[in-house]
Amino acid sequence: MAEDYINTTISTAKGNISSEQGSMSRNEFLARFEMATLSVILFFALFGNSVVIIVLKCCQQKLSRMQLFIIHLSIADIFVGLMQVLPQLIWKITEHFIGNNFLCKTIKYLQIVTMYASSYVLVMTAIDRYVSICYPLTSQTWTSKRVHVMITIAWTLSILFALPQLQIFSYEKGNTGVYDCLDNFYGDDGNLRMQIYITWTFLAVYLIPLLILAYLYSRICYVVWISVNSREDTTKRNAKSRRLGDKDSFSTENGSFTKIPRAHSRGLSKSKIKTIKLTLTVVLCFLICWAPFFFLMMISSFDLSINYYTSSVTAIVTLLSALNSCTNPWIYLAFSGRFCSSRKRASSKTSFTVNSYVDTETRLRACTEQMALAMKPIKEDDGRILTDSRVDET
Template identity: 40%
Template sequence: MAQPELNNEGTSRVEVALLSVIFITAGILNFGLLLVLWRRRKQLSRMHVFVFHLSVADLVVVFFQVCPQLMWHITDRFVGPDALCRAVKYLQVVGMFASTYMIVAMTVDRYQAICHPMVTFQRHRARWNVAVCAAWCVSFLGAIPQVFIFSRVEVSPGVYDCWARFISPWGSKAYVTWTTLVIYVLPVLCVIVCQVRICHAVYSSNFHFKSQQQVGKDEASRRGGSTRSCSGGWVSKARAKTVTMTVVVVLTYIICWTPFFTVQLWSVWDREAPTENATFIILMLLASLNSCANPCIYLMFSVPFPRRLVGMLCRRQYHRRESMQEEASTVSSLFINLKNLSDAKHFPASVTFLATEHGTTYYCNKV
């Protein structure tokens, strides 16, 4: 991907500030989400597995796209050897591929769960998630051209930078158009088709279920008896919730990445494109906001996440409070047993029992 040079100092400061905020926010949110999901890795559902790998992909974007871009604008030139230049450019596109195709895999999985539930139910639990592995394989393979296109070149006498070398005059147009198709256009078309079919299936199943339920009620009222209904056609609330979350993730991806790919295509197909315009540059940076939005979407649809994160970060105090409650429960049980023995007159009259239960002190005197 081409990188426009900035001559406006004010625009450069805005860009550095925006990249810094995105880097810190996305890093904290995705790292916190990974910690919570990793601690519950033995209990993760299929949807949580996709969220986990999507968070990993977002961290790749944060550390290998946002961070190098930030350092690039601070130093004005790429600082590092040729191998580092090629590695950074390769991992930048790996993150873009992974973020996109993890969303595709998530959407296809929801499509199978809603539109073909029996096939999903009969499928044995595999050790590896095939859709996740396929998404990562596509990401690592699709980014290979970056290694051969970008290198450390001398842009002026004694000045080196990490730049791309394309075959003139069609090389850059072909490459940017190809990446736009495989990273943005085709995946977006795929998820839109899946989401339309999912929404149609949800609406049809719920409408059919309500119709059957109403027919059953009418028939029962005519017979004067009770009605029974089967909920096999009804889409559960939990499954509908994951579908809604997937829709929000897809819409957020489209909103964040559409300006980026539009600007990229414009810059290579139009020689008079305002590549150094402030608006032009800021629109290219907004794509990184997707890495901040994904964990926020999961947070919005998962109520226990904040409590788990806070409890994990403060686990020492949590375990201490838990041990105190366990100790109080033990003392409470001892108090109850001793009180029962006292009522059974197994102890002399002079015995006094004292126990503490949930902060309250109890005295039991044998009369």
């Protein structure tokens, strides 16, 4: 694989070629451009995601499930910045790894852990949105504790799936005589082992989460589409009823009208629609930023003779994948104003609805008591009539 991929996650697919590339003089203009870009990405990844966490923690009395997921997505992006972007930047400055075997294995391990975590936290967020939209009654039983359990599962899977990194990488002397953090994909079966591992990484980090996300959001979009159509049909029926003079009330015997409380079947709330758009935008950004990276990784590992991995192409691909760690805060910022206002409207509507239900329940209880009092003389009269009839029969 390409030289820059050594400095990111897995390493070159061709151990001897990477050493040869390391001995060649690098493009200084391209290297400086990468260092400048990585520095900017690192700053915005750390600053932007830290601001998101601080704002949500300090400005919200009680965090919603979606806001908790946003915090954990920001935490994952911060780890991406520290464990992927920062080591890649240092590698560009020093041109080779500076450290020992323990540091080499630790950095390589944490690099792949953050990749898994970013992907799996997105999947958990999509699962939460799927349950919230498609199974709203079940969603009501989900608490913040459930969110923490889902996030723990995501990080646990990431930690376990990244364990092969500890065996693959070590701090050893390359063909040029310089010590570096290198993989062990050499020998007669080196290419085969490399292809198996890279294919597994592609499936576990990108393709399988992509298929899960595609299914979940297709179901969500279908439910939203059904809800919108249902709301439009309801609006048309209500307009027709108003033209015909039909009211949302029923008449009692004394001629008064009692209004029927409107149900919550008008469709999805605007706040839920906003959260769907937010998470879908984050997912699309993740898929777009990482797609070229995994495409280049698969191409360069299975076709060793093809020269797709030039330094300029590799630089663009690795920078694009690193860019994902600093884009999410701006997505949150773009949706934050409308999202917060939607939440305020939703909370005010909820309090109004609760009060309406309390008032309605009180009125119904009063009506029931009045009906019971009215029926009591009738029951007593029925008892007298029944007694008189029995006396007559005897």
